[in-house]
Amino acid sequence: MRAATRTATAAVIVLLAGTVGPGPAMAAPADSRQLAYRTAAGDFDVPESVLLAVSYLQSRWDTNAGTPSTVGGYGPMHLTDVQSTTARPDGPAAADPRGDAARPALVPAPAPRTTATQSLDRAAALTGLDPQALRTDPTANIRGGAALLARYQRELGAPLSTDPADWYGAVARYPGVGEADGAFADEVYAVLAEGVTRTTDDGHPLRLAATRVEPHRSPTRPRSDGVECPVTLSCEWIPAPYQQTGPAPNNYGNHDLSDRPARQKIEYIVIHDTETSYDDTIRLVQDPTYVSWNYTIRSADGHTAQHVKAKDAAWHAGNWYVNAKAIGIEHEGYAAQGTWFTEAMYRSSAKLVRYLALRNGIPLDRTHIIGHDNVPGTLPTTVRGMHWDPGPYWDWNHYFDLLHAPLAVPVVPRGGTVVIDPDLRTNKPRFTGCDTDGTCPARGSSAVVLHSAPSDTAPLVKDLGLHPDGTPSTMDISDHGARASAGQRFAVADRRGDWTAIWYLGQVAWFRNPRSAPTATPSFGLVVTPKPGRATVPVYGRAYPEQAAYPEGVPYQAVTPLQYTFSAGERYTVGNLLPSEYYRATTFAGTSPGDWTVIRGATRYVQIQFGHRIMFVNRDDVLILPS
Template identity: 60%
Template sequence: MSRRPLTLFATCALAAGLLGAVPAQAQAADAQRQQTFAAAAHEFGVPENVLLAVSYLESRWDYNAGTPSTAAGYGPMHLTDVREAGTGGTHHDEGTEDARGDEARPALHPQAPPPQAPPPNLQTIDTAAALIGADAKVLRTDTVQNIRGGAALLSSYQHNSAPDAKDWYGAVARYSGADDTAAASAFADEVFATISTGMSRTTDDGQRLTLNATPGVTPAREQLRSLGLKPSAPQPGTECPKTVACLSVPAPYQELPNNDYGNHDLANRPQSQKIDYIVIHDTEGYWDTAMRLIQDPTYVSWHYTIRSADGQIAQHVPTKDVAWHAGNWFVNAKSIGIEHEGFAAKGTWYTEAMYRASSKLVGYLAHKYDIPLDRAHIIGHDNVPGTIPSTIAGMHWDPGPYWDWSHYFDLLHAPLTGIGRPGSPLITITPDFATNQPIFTGCLTPGTPCAARGSGSIVLHTEPSDTAPLLKDIGLHPDGSATTMGVSDVGSRVETGQKYVVAETRDDWTAIWYLGQKGWFRGTHATSPTFGLVATPKQGLATIPVYGRAYPEPTAYPTTVPAQPVTPLPYTLSAGQRYSVGNILGSEYYSATTFNQADHVVVKGKTRYIQIQFGHRIAYVKAEDIRLLPAF
């Protein structure tokens, strides 16, 4: 349906008329965005609840400091502009990390091809700008014009004037940008579920919005047939919940020259090894690039990818098999890796459509494999430890400080607020994501401050002072240089949902044990008391070693499998220090160094390990070295 763009004067007049019709208390500064949605919906003939719900599924109505999403989307309506956000690169060819992380094989550092131009559906801002007669730059930074542009774009997808929300199913599905019916309908179904249940929240810039519930809306799903999208045939072999759109894009298990093979290992999990972790990644590139790379036998692998704009999921490796994704072979052998389209720094926020699809997938997998829904088992790539001292500095740091762990776990129906008595020595990190805005550097240019926006990260200091230096991470900075506020520097940073032991308090400052040091942060409101187990060295031990993997003792290996070294990391865990316990593990090593699966062996030892939250990353200590104590 074509509509003539209104002039800015007419738009202002219309908005003034609408504002004049509502009670004075609704005209407060924190209600302006609500009125902007109402005005844009009226201007372009879109049902207001449809416009609000579409925006919520894209951005949760946030401004995000004018920065692009992980899929080049700007503003509350997620209008995409790859020209401005950039074409991006790839994930596993960045840095020095060996994605496989197994010293029994040569390090794997694949070189990805140059990124190709993203598809046209990632350049919607030009169409929206033309529809309202504005410049694309304005739509990136001005929330009023961004919402108008999104409303105009949504309206242009509607073939007739329809006042009822149910008749906008096809337009909503088209707005997703999906090219197949399953993904488009999954997005539209989430939008209409939001319309049915309603939503209310305060945005990252203090705007209060409400979408009143409209139960009983039965959308016209038959409209999908008129969109010309690719039909979605059943996808045999995919392991996904029924409520998401799930493709099969297999990663090749293929023999290569020089006794090499790629790009994952066959296994028989969970019969052979229990799956203990789900690792959250981001692709550092766009969907199309990820789909090309996962099908390259010379590249690396992961189990799933999730698309940003609409939550489309693709499965690449069966969960019974081991993908090469986390840079630590012990973690790889006991985890499922999920990549999310986008960038940890340059694109600094993730869409609600992606969060919802990911949480449904993780909830399904956690139930299937009995994985606890906590931050000791649902971890970021940035929480995976280096295997030995030389690999720590090259470990990846995605999904980064702008991934909203609190919201993610709310969607998993497993809130991260700790349960414990006030004054408990064990605390869960629980800052308010929207108002917690540490200023990192290097999102666009090294050393340049990033835009101020919500984060789940809290930065630690050596003393209870905002001007005190940050802690040192001798593994991340082996030359002894200081930790920085660089967005990729996790050496003095804790994250939402992680648990730590209080070492000291002074006024409104709290110190926790972190990498063998006391790390200070301001504000008890950023934590919740928690109960659980903590680990401390046994009496008589001045220090104990810390490990990046839980490998067996040498005598556990059969003669056909070379014993893998159990090498301590370069940190000190001293008497009197205490760390949160995340898991109690047996020692295991999956020997899989040849293409023939018959040669693969799971070696299990008698040594037992305790997983602890040691720094930003998890670590392992031997059970024989520590005492387990309750914390309430």
């Protein structure tokens, strides 16, 4: 079709579609969005199935009300315009990612923020459409994506074929991240083979029929030797440096050597976001004076880099007990920006986590697959400085569906516990503080808000770690003191009409849970309560051994209670039964007494869901009961 005709057609379709903004979506014919894909595919000579599959991998076909992704991508085709986005750090600079009080605090400088590919500008040039329309109008955005695919196909010298098998190279280039190794395209063709039927976030039913296509693949980059990734994942080895940074034996970075799981069982996989671009993240993890994590996943295409082998302990979670028993995965994005994560990144992350969980015997549940925001502070003084990524917009339900381990499966009609399970399409708490004007978009969230009474006007519950003055929690995006997240399981304290109460940080916390639109699923499991005669029991942020377990010459790491109160009559769900352990690693060559050994004690701990973060209680202080 001639360019002039295409532009005229685009103008008509854009006028018919209207602009999708932050308000509620207007009613539309059931097939109007499907027609937009079909029309754009025809106008730019791109197979409709390819256009739909690429779009699904970028956004799951959602519009996100015209707001950007974590890397500045807009609309169902994820056209990137990072110049128009802003970012706010996910936590205070005082947080120590290593989280080991036996060593001086490690306080890395805030990560810089750089820009990435501006595919939206190129789409505007190719289509003649206004950049603002490409950001906010789904029909224009789809046309921009189709135009980009067609241009990539031409640049490769390939025909504008009707056969989806001929489009592998253009699909591989679509994320716009430089060298394309084919993994993104492989995932697109996997979506083609699976087929998808889904209703978008603005109410449009879309369907991609399952079609098995054997694409004409181009040569791919060889895998790095020894990289710990599934074979279907685009993955490379970019090592974090283990080297001395000064004359003293404890001046080194940026992780610790170990021999897991032979030395110590890996219990957790911690989900982070980067708070900077993928490129800057890679530069930072290669700095021996910075900190480390095991993997980084790129937003645009899900490409993954491994930095620290699973056997070694990276410095990422702010809690040394967790770091020593965890694998940390960074995802390119910004927790505080109120933005969304791409489907390509979700799918790559789920592949990686499932692979790591199977290799290391880690259960696929929210007790073991946790966010950085679920890691407890080690001491009362460190609670307030803990980071809270990946934030309330991370879609835990969808993530666990991709892990083939759905979070909320009803087992009883009315159990003594509940699994938090809000519908992301309708659960849109109005958080604040995402932008310079103090607002956040009305975006679907995996978190429910907790009140001190069964009323929307009641104050939020308190978190003494975040608000030592005893004031209630707030709706600020960084204040997780009154939130329960999808997949977390809590003991029920009460029920009144459409409201359910749970035990949370030593309080009764209420959230809306109407039968007509439930935000939690009844469940059954084990809970803990103080033993008879105990008015309160202490709650800890790390499960360290008793003093008698430490060998001579190794300083005792005190098991210090946190500032919270767990009183008689309260109940909290059991996540795990754990031995007391402390991995001693304080010098570069392992020359300090006890270095590179795990100190184990007789004390046993129970991991509990005490608030938004997991915490620990001494097994001898509590009764374990069925809920």
